[in-house]
Amino acid sequence: MIARLQGTILEKMPPEILLDVAGVGYEIQLPMTSFYQLPDINESVSLFTHLIVREDAHLLFGFTERLERSLFRILIKANGVGPKLACTILSGMTAEQFVAAVMHEDITALVKMPGVGKKTAERLVVELKDKLNNLESIPAMGTLPSTALSNTDSSASILSPKVSAKDEAISALIALGYKRNQAETTVNKIASEDASSEQLIRDALKSMV
Template structure:
């Protein structure tokens, strides 16, 4: 089991990041709520992970802290909810928003997310109500760790491909091409980075 990764953030291609640990690059999938908090590439990061082994792949999922990871682990225990759908759910709403939705039985908040139908939402709310009692949230979310000897980090302006990158990320999270196009088009501004576009697009359906 790989429970934590600490290394240099090399790439951010939502929902994936690449972290270099002593020359080995770990590709990690992260919910957008966690990925938003990452520093610029070139910084050292500390990411809590959940390791999934399948017949056809070995996957790493990353989180801001142990609480986020604990919630993910509870969500994937629900019937009909795998890691990819759990990633989508926790990208579309924060852990706190999810807890509120469960406590209030808010089906509407969940069915707005791709891959979550009414039956899945209702089942998830019922199953999670009991499990959430065992979770306590309150850890501060902090990824960045100073890199010894680092003098500066180059912050590049938003890429010309930010729009297409944001659309690709939303599709990877489960949205259709048409949905992703519409969401990004509705919030697009030239000065926004791909991460900012994704954040605004997801907020637009909240």
């Protein structure tokens, strides 16, 4: 199991990055709540990671907080929840917000996530309520060294100048499970000329949740 990686960010295409670790490039997918905390391209970062091995692919997921990775691991063990849906949930909510929604049986908040219908939300509450009590033993601030992280909405986060911030934001939302029409409508509604792709994604997720 690859539990942690530290390296230099070569590319950022939300919700994925290409991380150079001693000359080896790792493609890593992150929930947007972690993606927002990444430094700029060519800067160093440390991530908690979780590797999923399939017959056709090895999928690597990254997190800036230990708590978020722990919740991801609990989510993917729930009936009907795969890694993509788990990332989508953690992109629309922080780990703390999701735990609160489950513990308070807030079905309304959960069904706002794409791919989470009422039955799935009710099942998550039933299956996870007891398991989430164990998260109390994991420090909520279990982050990797702050020197490796910096909040940024810089346009340097865009992988290529040929890709507009709007197009990148729309692609990220689609990758997270939102329908193209919904992603395009939401991004076009909130878009401003100077907004970066990360800011557009953040605002779009807030408006849809």
